[in-house]
Amino acid sequence: MFELTLQALYSGLLTGTYYALVALGLALVFGTMKIINLAHGELVLLAAYVAYTAESQWSLNPLAAIPFAMVVVSVVAIAVYLLIDRIKKDRELNSLILTFGIGIILTNFVLLVWSADIRSTTTPWFQQAVVFGDLLFSSRSEILFFLISVALVGATWWWLSQTWYGRATRAVSSDRKAAMLMGVNPRQTEILSFVVASILATVAGIAIFTGQVIEPSLGHALTVKAFIITVLAGMGSIPGVLLGAILIGVVEALTVTYFSSSLQELTGMVLFLVVLLLRPQGLFGFGVRRG
Amino acid sequence: MLQLEDISVAFGGLAALSNVNLRVDNGEFVGLVGPNGAGKTTVFNVISGLVKPTAGNARFIAMDLLKQPIHARARAGIARTFQIPQPLHELTVRQNLIVAQKFGTGHSDPKRIDEILDFLGLTERAERNAANDLALTEHKALEVGKALATDPKLLLLDEALAGLETTGKRQFTQMIKQLHEETGLAIVIIEHDIETISELCQRAVVLDFGKVIADETPERIFRDPEVMRSYTGERSA
Numbered sequence: 150m151f152e153l154t155l156q157a158l159y160s161g162l163l164t165g166t167y168y169a170l171v172a173l174g175l176a177l178v179f180g181t182m183k184i185i186n187l188a189h190g191e192l193v194l195l196a197a198y199v200a201y202t203a204e205s206q207w208s209l210n211p212l213a214a215i216p217f218a219m220v221v222v223s224v225v226a227i228a229v230y231l232l233i234d235r236i237k238k239d240r241e242l243n244s245l246i247l248t249f250g251i252g253i254i255l256t257n258f259v260l261l262v263w264s265a266d267i268r269s270t271t272t273p274w275f276q277q278a279v280v281f282g283d284l285l286f287s288s289r290s291e292i293l294f295f296l297i298s299v300a301l302v303g304a305t306w307w308w309l310s311q312t313w314y315g316r317a318t319r320a321v322s323s324d325r326k327a328a329m330l331m332g333v334n335p336r337q338t339e340i341l342s343f344v345v346a347s348i349l350a351t352v353a354g355i356a357i358f359t360g361q362v363i364e365p366s367l368g369h370a371l372t373v374k375a376f377i378i379t380v381l382a383g384m385g386s387i388p389g390v391l392l393g394a395i396l397i398g399v400v401e402a403l404t405v406t407y408f409s410s411s412l413q414e415l416t417g418m419v420l421f422l423v424v425l426l427l428r429p430q431g432l433f434g435f436g437v438r439r440g
Numbered sequence: 441m442l443q444l445e446d447i448s449v450a451f452g453g454l455a456a457l458s459n460v461n462l463r464v465d466n467g468e469f470v471g472l473v474g475p476n477g478a479g480k481t482t483v484f485n486v487i488s489g490l491v492k493p494t495a496g497n498a499r500f501i502a503m504d505l506l507k508q509p510i511h512a513r514a515r516a517g518i519a520r521t522f523q524i525p526q527p528l529h530e531l532t533v534r535q536n537l538i539v540a541q542k543f544g545t546g547h548s549d550p551k552r553i554d555e556i557l558d559f560l561g562l563t564e565r566a567e568r569n570a571a572n573d574l575a576l577t578e579h580k581a582l583e584v585g586k587a588l589a590t591d592p593k594l595l596l597l598d599e600a601l602a603g604l605e606t607t608g609k610r611q612f613t614q615m616i617k618q619l620h621e622e623t624g625l626a627i628v629i630i631e632h633d634i635e636t637i638s639e640l641c642q643r644a645v646v647l648d649f650g651k652v653i654a655d656e657t658p659e660r661i662f663r664d665p666e667v668m669r670s671y672t673g674e675r676s677a
Contacts, residue, residue: 313542319530320539327526330488332514332544332590 152284157402163291165398166298167360169391170353171371172378173305174346176390179379180322181335181342183241187248188229190371191255192347196222196354197363198259201268211270211359215351222354223347225255230343234336252369259365267362275359294356299391301352305345306387314341370414377421383431392433396420441466441626442487442505442594447496449482449650456482457493457650464594467624471637471658474647475670480630481523483647484596488520489513500594514544517593521586523602523630525579527570533557533582534566537589544590553589560585560615577608584616597629601636609636616640634662646670 175189196218203214229251236243275290309315320328321338329335357363378397382389397417404416442464449457457479464470472480485491489510498505503516528536537553557563560581570582580600587595601609613636620627631637637644638658646654646661648670654661661667
């Protein structure tokens, strides 16, 4: 029993960190544009399939496919941004419909190009087991991307707090109007937030491809999960996103261990509803702010 | 420096400004006065780009102002403050100024930031969170500081003294006066207090129901019974 719980906590921690990458991208875009990109999970999916093509067609290691996937995903993300930018009225609401539609198009594009078959890496190195003390089991991919994900979350925090454009991004998130009156060009920060979100989504996509299996419907599920994590964390809290993602990962792993894998997605939803009811500002958020 | 010509703004069917003309010269200190709802803040919103006029022209130095987006106007040298301070919540006091300086001027000058903090009496508060750890006077000072950090040519102060108690108001007035004397910055201030306008401004422009009804020295303005009736909200039948 104790061993099972410990393993569930460990697996949840490893999974939660790449969930954090997905959620952080969604939160960044929400922060600067106040829109929820419902096609965000499909960007993760696209990165995973680019890595699949690189490996299966060109015999490239999935890690070597990261730069190429980043370019592809960033180009698609910028195209999504340019479409959203054309919305002149009720952008918050209309962008939901637009990005939902883009998500469906991307999923169908993946279906058309790569079919509905389940895919995974064929590079055995990623799947080899790493065992700690005969107690904690994981794959090399999970350990590698745990480390990369933590580093990337840290790098994003550093970027937001220490660099000019990171500060400008926070300024636009905090108060778009005030930031513009200080000379910040909001379009630059919005495009930048899409690009940073794409970089994070790409790494998450490769983590999923090398550690689990991918299929075209995965994108939508990831968007929902990222949204839940962002709300759990509370808007504007990077450590909150990391902790919220790990919490979801752990709760899912415990559900699979003690109940059923068919309930895995449900527990995240239940947690989401409980937090919305009891603490609508999120577990680590600061409440609603008004300019 | 700034020239508004026949600016009109309508919100729905309601005329907020009607054919407003306003000129501000280099180094001038102008008071924008009038009863509540006269359209004073709308004038600032038009100049800074938050509101698009339905008619009229506006020039700032050699620039066709109305064609410029908000951030370009800030970079060209127009800075404004809000009646309700709007600090960037996620940043410290110093970071608020740093962002304003970097994006308003295109360069960073930590020494100038220190000077602004010192001038506004915010040095000890520099590393505090701008949203949660400041008193009202400090919030007001930060609002001016953000504007100064963009190295403006024209400063628009929207009821910068509102909500301050007598001593705070006195100190703030002196600070603004000193700022104008030392920098020669062109300033337009929205203010209700006649004494403050008389002390600070070379000229006062009175708005009523979205129209300019007087543009004179404060002494003349506040001696005109017609203007005073409108200014205090008493209207003849």
